[in-house]
Amino acid sequence: MSDKRQRARVQGSWAKQLPKHTRPTGTVPNNHQPQSTHSAPGSWGSGPQKTCETFEYHQPTKAVRDVPAEKFLQEHNFALDRKAGDHVISSGPSGVSRLRLLPGFLPPEEADWMFSKLLAELPWSQKTNYRHGEAYEEPRLTCWYGELPYTYAQSTMAANTQWHPLLLPLRDAVEQASRCTFNSLLCNLYRDGHDSIGWHSDDEASLGVKPTIASLSLGDTRAFSLRKQPPPEENGDYTYVERIRVPLSHGTLLLMGGATQDDWQHQVAKEYHDRGPRINLTFRTTYPEPEGHKPGTKLRFTAK
Template sequence: MSDKRQRARVQGSWAKPPAKGQSGPMGFVPSNAASRSNTASGSWGFGNQKASEAFKFHQPTKPVRDVPKEKVIEQAGVYEISHGPSGVSRLRLWPGFITTEEADWMFSKLLEELPWSKKTNYRQGEAYDEPRLTCWYGELPYTYAHSTIPANNQWHPLLVTLREAVEQSSSCTFNSLLCNLYRNGRDSIGWHSDDEASLGPKPTIASLSLGDTRVFSLRKQPPPEDNGDYTYVERISVPLSHGTLLLMEGATQDDWQHQVAKEYHDRGPRINLTFRTIHPEPEGHRPGTKI
């Protein structure tokens, strides 16, 4: 074997280490070879009690939690979605509350004749335009997101008819209405609760949908120990189709938030009529905030 090949074999990673007292391939005797061997062996915990303890299983200090599966509500009925210190949170759902033919006509008329406009809100002192159009009806102004909509008692006749129909079916009374127009899937409303002091305690909100179907989502408020983390809260989705009526009752505004999220595929316009009861702001209270 040539000297070149011999050196290559000796210097390769598979070459045998020199015997004790013998020099290496270049005449070098590694004086710390034994110590390196012992260190490497101990690093894997073989014969080393301290290292073995490092690989011992320890029970997690925090319990492992599963993210709850989102529930879907589509069928007509009454749903008690939670029971808590605030009381019972309840949804009532009426798909087909208005027939398709009537809903088509109502949608076209309201889309054309209501005074739709873009509302400016404020977040941390900065102004932003809502990603939808709105209009308001009621004897009192309504303040939310640090912005006030002035009173407007000139109800459109069709809205008066719809309010009476909703009141008769729900056995509730309403004195005001916030109308929302979602022009396409990019229009939305973020997570919030309708919990302003002007709505009173345990408000009932009646939501009537006309136009394309959009998903109405709810999520439960997290317990105090979760410090505002919504990862493990209960979630519900309700597809609101043309002519559907949804009521939120009881402690829903105390214990849950809701939203209509953006959708990144084609969606036609949708009108959402949210009937509610507005009270005068408590004396000395800042409008648009909780009590």
């Protein structure tokens, strides 16, 4: 076998020849020790030996920061401030951010029946969005109800006043529980664990200031994650921000209110094990876009 072919077999044809003298990564040469010029990397005893190298500990120049542990918000988890299901997740200059979790808002049998009807009967379709001028298909199906169109990610869902008859009593029940009124509904269908929604805030100007969003989950449980907006000095780096995870199960209602859309982002990430379909109904209130306003303009920039 030619020398070249043999090397390809042993290393993989993409492998580059190693430079003759490489220093194993992570070794910190002691400045006071002369370096041996006879080093033989990879040798365990035969051939010319290195003089003994020592390691010096250098204090990191930047303070080491801990990444805060993710908090879990569950029915039985009262670690966060709790008052009748209310969790204050932050309070700052933009106000208090609140979540309210109502597991079993729909009893299981009603939720089962509702889920199959909505899965079969809502006009689900896949929306095309734009980011930096490039089109991409949303990794989920959606449909929209409301007297006004809804624009996000540079693509508009047309106004649709033909509410499915099941959705109107459901809206009444959600309004009663939240003591808010909602004139619109964005429905999301996650067909399996590969469907998702990326980090974003529901902060389009058309949703108004400090909106309350009511989100009802049906079908398989998915993890709903929140992360805090970093302070300006972090230049958009989310490494050290607070994070919260809320498993949203069949029949659970989650209310997001106060400054949550100003100070936090949320997502439902892809999962790499089997997940069945899940429907999420997010009741909102929409307002006409302000005059001269580009539809879909965000109060703060985030991509959906």
